[in-house]
Amino acid sequence: MHSDWPVRGPRIPDQLCRFGRPNLGIILDAREGPVIQVREPTLLPDAAGVHPVHGTVTSLDDVTLTLTDAEREAAGEAFASSARALEGRPLDDEELLTEAELTGLRLPRRVLEALRRFRRHGNDAGAVLIRNMPTDAAAPATPADGFLPRWSDLPVATFGQLAVASTVGDVIAYADEKAGRIVQDVVPVEGAERRQENSGTVYLELHTEDGFHPHKPDFITLMCVRPDHGRRAHTVVGAAARALPLLSARSTAVLREPLFRLKVSSSFGDGSTGLCTDPLPVLSGTAAAPDLLADFHAMEPLREDAAAALEELKSAFLATLRGGVLEEGDLLVVDNRTAIHGRSEFAARFDGTDRWLRRCFAVTDIRRSRAVRPPGSRVCESLRTIGLFVPDASPAPTLRIEDPACTGS
Numbered sequence: 001m002h003s004d005w006p007v008r009g010p011r012i013p014d015q016l017c018r019f020g021r022p023n024l025g026i027i028l029d030a031r032e033g034p035v036i037q038v039r040e041p042t043l044l045p046d047a048a049g050v051h052p053v054h055g056t057v058t059s060l061d062d063v064t065l066t067l068t069d070a071e072r073e074a075a076g077e078a079f080a081s082s083a084r085a086l087e088g089r090p091l092d093d094e095e096l097l098t099e100a101e102l103t104g105l106r107l108p109r110r111v112l113e114a115l116r117r118f119r120r121h122g123n124d125a126g127a128v129l130i131r132n133m134p135t136d137a138a139a140p141a142t143p144a145d146g147f148l149p150r151w152s153d154l155p156v157a158t159f160g161q162l163a164v165a166s167t168v169g170d171v172i173a174y175a176d177e178k179a180g181r182i183v184q185d186v187v188p189v190e191g192a193e194r195r196q197e198n199s200g201t202v203y204l205e206l207h208t209e210d211g212f213h214p215h216k217p218d219f220i221t222l223m224c225v226r227p228d229h230g231r232r233a234h235t236v237v238g239a240a241a242r243a244l245p246l247l248s249a250r251s252t253a254v255l256r257e258p259l260f261r262l263k264v265s266s267s268f269g270d271g272s273t274g275l276c277t278d279p280l281p282v283l284s285g286t287a288a289a290p291d292l293l294a295d296f297h298a299m300e301p302l303r304e305d306a307a308a309a310l311e312e313l314k315s316a317f318l319a320t321l322r323g324g325v326l327e328e329g330d331l332l333v334v335d336n337r338t339a340i341h342g343r344s345e346f347a348a349r350f351d352g353t354d355r356w357l358r359r360c361f362a363v364t365d366i367r368r369s370r371a372v373r374p375p376g377s378r379v380c381e382s383l384r385t386i387g388l389f390v391p392d393a394s395p396a397p398t399l400r401i402e403d404p405a406c407t408g409s
């Protein structure tokens with residue numbers, strides 16, 4: 001049926017679904033592991049046999065706010081002015097972050113209201129998308145090594161993103177990741193294409209961001225500076241509110257038990273490879289509005305029924321994904337407490353024109369992480385410095401996330 005669609009190996013797609021745009025589709029194969037391939041179909045998605053269990057991948061239109069050009073211009077001028085006044089300062093500077101937060105009040109009232117509502121109550125999509133955010137007229141080349149030399153090379157985008165992140169929480173960063181940068185560059189890095197992290201280009205599995213960390217982000221902001229050439233890099237969000245109702249009662253109960261270990265991401269700096277958390281539950285909190293911690297690449301179930309429940313959860317998310325291609329000026333905010341995210345495979349040229357997102361994290365209460373941050377800094381010290389690694393009977397050391405110094409996030 002889809003012989004004109006490239007499909008890897010022996011896999012047979014069991015779902016072909018819409019992706020917010022009529023000429024794009026995603027093949028989801030829930031039986032043979034993590035595959036999302038975005039291709040331009042020659043058949044309308046509806047013409048294919050849609051798996052009866054799965055729904056469709058839909059756009060984020062109902063949670064999208066688009067600035068008018070006048071609003072964009074006014075906010076852009078304000079961000080540029082603030083950035084100019086503080087050029088030369090590091091981003092990990094309380095005065096600069098406060099300035100960005102207050103300058104953010106120049107964003108349209110409906111955007112600020114939506115972000116504050118999202119912070120407090122979340123939504124069924126687990127995300128808010130702001131479009132037509134102000135950007136910089138002449139963005140530099142996509143940094144080949146994943147590090148923009150100076151934030152002031154993108155002053156407007158930087159301040160706009162800090163403003164939005166500061167509206168949903170307090171900005172936070174991690175010394176282990178991207179050199180502790182407050183705003184990080186997410187770009188394809190040559191040689192790292194196959195990594196399950198921000199520098200890769202292969203399908204990035206659905207995951208909670210830094211779920212292994214005791215002070216993981218509550219919100220992720222992703223600002224698009226430059227989309228990929230083929231518009232194939234689809235950023236997807238899976239929301240607990242949409243996926244969990246599809247689960248069996250048995251699996252839901254198992255997911256609430258501490259039967260899952262999470263490996264520390266390879267992007268998390270030196271020496272963390274092979275480390276994992278103590279057993280954790282995937283679901284916690286109230287039944288009506290649970291918190292979610294999941295990673296279909298780095299999470300290891302400890303029992304057979306836990307593995308089955310995790311598979312069922314993955315299918316539920318694959319059936320309810322939402323998202324699309326991020327264009328220049330798009331800023332996606334994901335609720336990292338109730339939603340997981342991923343990205344489809346895309347091609348990179350490594351010539352300075354590749355896809356470039358900028359990432360900034362926020363937590364609802366920065367004070368909770370005070371024991372692991374130097375005074376006045378938003379950057380959490382490295383996991384090893386925090387002292388969470390302890391010897392364990394298992395081959396890999398264990399990250400003790402229940403350590404009293406680090407609870408509360």
Ligand SMILES: [Fe+2]
Binds near residue numbers: 207208209341
């Ligand atoms: Fe991520």
